[in-house]
Amino acid sequence: MASLTADSDLSAFLDACRAAVGAAYVLTAAEDMQRFEWDFWRQYHGRAAAVLRPGSTAEVAELVVVAARHGVKIVPQGGNTGLVNGGIPDDSGAQVVLSLERMNKVRAVDPSGEHMIVEAGCLLDAVQQAAAEAGRFFPLAMGSSGSCRIGGNLSTNAGGINVLRYGMARDLVLGLEVVLADGRILDLLRPLRKDNTGYDLKQLFIGAEGTLGIITAAALRLAAIPRERVTAWLSVVRPADAITLFKRCRDAFGELISAFEMLCSRGVEIAVEELEHVQRPVAEAQPWHVLVEISWMFEDGLRARVETVLADLLEAGLCLDGTIAETEAQRANMWRIREGQSESASKRGYIIRSDITVPIAEIPRLLADIDGWGDAIPANVTVLPFGHVGDGNLHVNFLVPEAKAKDYYDPLLGRLYDTVDRLRGSISAEHGVGRAKRTAVDARKPAAARDLSRRIKRALDPENRLNPGIVIDPSEL
Numbered sequence: 253m254a255s256l257t258a259d260s261d262l263s264a265f266l267d268a269c270r271a272a273v274g275a276a277y278v279l280t281a282a283e284d285m286q287r288f289e290w291d292f293w294r295q296y297h298g299r300a301a302a303v304l305r306p307g308s309t310a311e312v313a314e315l316v317v318v319a320a321r322h323g324v325k326i327v328p329q330g331g332n333t334g335l336v337n338g339g340i341p342d343d344s345g346a347q348v349v350l351s352l353e354r355m356n357k358v359r360a361v362d363p364s365g366e367h368m369i370v371e372a373g374c375l376l377d378a379v380q381q382a383a384a385e386a387g388r389f390f391p392l393a394m395g396s397s398g399s400c401r402i403g404g405n406l407s408t409n410a411g412g413i414n415v416l417r418y419g420m421a422r423d424l425v426l427g428l429e430v431v432l433a434d435g436r437i438l439d440l441l442r443p444l445r446k447d448n449t450g451y452d453l454k455q456l457f458i459g460a461e462g463t464l465g466i467i468t469a470a471a472l473r474l475a476a477i478p479r480e481r482v483t484a485w486l487s488v489v490r491p492a493d494a495i496t497l498f499k500r501c502r503d504a505f506g507e508l509i510s511a512f513e514m515l516c517s518r519g520v521e522i523a524v525e526e527l528e529h530v531q532r533p534v535a536e537a538q539p540w541h542v543l544v545e546i547s548w549m550f551e552d553g554l555r556a557r558v559e560t561v562l563a564d565l566l567e568a569g570l571c572l573d574g575t576i577a578e579t580e581a582q583r584a585n586m587w588r589i590r591e592g593q594s595e596s597a598s599k600r601g602y603i604i605r606s607d608i609t610v611p612i613a614e615i616p617r618l619l620a621d622i623d624g625w626g627d628a629i630p631a632n633v634t635v636l637p638f639g640h641v642g643d644g645n646l647h648v649n650f651l652v653p654e655a656k657a658k659d660y661y662d663p664l665l666g667r668l669y670d671t672v673d674r675l676r677g678s679i680s681a682e683h684g685v686g687r688a689k690r691t692a693v694d695a696r697k698p699a700a701a702r703d704l705s706r707r708i709k710r711a712l713d714p715e716n717r718l719n720p721g722i723v724i725d726p727s728e729l
């Protein structure tokens with residue numbers, strides 16, 4: 253098998269790529285490739301031999317065949333907003349990025365069948381918009397919606413703010429179209445809700461982070477658009493009160509709750525100070541905050557019910573303060589604070605991110621444990637927990653001085669992960685594994701799960717050509 257060992261090999265490979273997709277869509281100039289080589293937050297960087305930009309599934313398949321012939325490894329890339337160093341090349345300069353961003357067509361929207369078929373490079377925002385224009389709701393939503401692409405969302409099995417009611421990305425997929433490592437097109441694009449004809453192969457590619465195949469299109473499940481939506485901001489003294497509040501809201505509103513997010517006061521204050529046009533939703537700086545969103549299919553009546561429940565919670569002393577968004581601008585302000593947690597903190601230094609999950613009842617214990625770390629948290633580190641508390645998923649981020657990021661990274665995350673292990677949680681709730689968490693995740697897998705994962709990778713990509721080094725250590729294949 254050939255490999256890119258000399259300039260002449262690279263040049264022959266690039267010529268073949270140009271013949272497949274057109275010269276304009278094979279990027280090799282350093283300034284053109286830059287944005288594909290840095291991740292969203294510019295925390296990770298790699299070097300690409302080239303960036304390939306196919307415009308159709310057939311072109312993706314042809315490029316995969318060309319790459320195989322020349323022994324070239326491929327890194328599929330969507331919006332490049334992934335947070336685990338999984339969507340950019342390594343620093344060898346030998347891998348190529350295959351960007352799906354030109355494949356951004358909505359192929360069909362069927363409001364009666366409640367599904368849509370979209371290409372992998374559609375921005376998540378655009379998918380939501382196309383569904384809305386057809387009178388339906390695509391519920392996957394997150395702070396990166398304007399930049400991430402549906403192929404990336406499915407490859408990471410993304411979560412986001414509506415998981416509580418609608419599930420993870422995996423739960424929204426009816427069918428997939430995938431280019432396999434040998435260049436064959438696997439057409440599983442039928443929008444069927446029921447199809448018990450053996451193994452559900454599409455599930456293999458969801459959450460596989462580009463290591464088993466390249467997703468080129470998806471059939472997505474749609475929901476009805478809720479007509480009345482109530483968004484409330486509540487302040488509580490302790491995380492345990494937020495958990496009690498969650499239970500009380502569940503008792504009152506059941507599946508109507510779409511989001512139940514928690515933020516610490518430090519994070520809220522930083523957001524208010526660092527982000528433009530953002531105001532604290534309640535007057536006082538309180539210790540902890542909850543952002544809850546509830547919606548239903550009727551035109552009105554929900555708000556009055558929410559007000560009654562909140563009045564009871566305030567009277568019972570479970571909340572210190574609370575407000576319901578009166579206008580879309582007030583609602584947007586609340587969500588800007590929540591979704592701007594990383595953006596605002598990153599203006600003050602380097603963020604060591606985490607994406608952990610524990611059983612919901614253990615969240616107070618997790619946070620109390622971190623509070624008790626004492627000197628293990630240096631004085632120049634700020635702990636900023638926030639996240640989707642209704643799913644047990646917290647981002648416990650550490651804001652550290654840029655110069656100390658390398659020194660603090662392993663000790664802080666190592667200690668956090670030990671705590672998560674003790675509480676029987678997971679160290680990657682929704683962001684995935686990438687290179688950043690490969691070793692830590694692998695060390696926590698049962699031996700049988702590790703073995704099965706390697707067998708699946710070997711079966712689907714025997715030459716380890718698709719996103720090598722991600723999820724599984726290549727030396728173990």
Ligand code: FAD
Nearest residue numbers: 330331332333334338339395401403404405411412462467
């Ligand atoms: P990329 O970053 O381009 O790729 C991610 C992985 O998928 C890589 O391994 C890549 O190789 C692979 N891949 C990409 N496209 C394909 C394809 N077509 N076929 C095969 N493999 C492919 N994530 C959440 O889950 N919930 C959140 O609430 C959330 N909030 C965020 C907020 C911000 C501000 C930011 C920057 C990120 C956030 N993320 C969140 C993380 C990120 O947006 C998600 O992981 C998203 O799903 C990645 O999509 P992408 O198109 O950017 O993928």
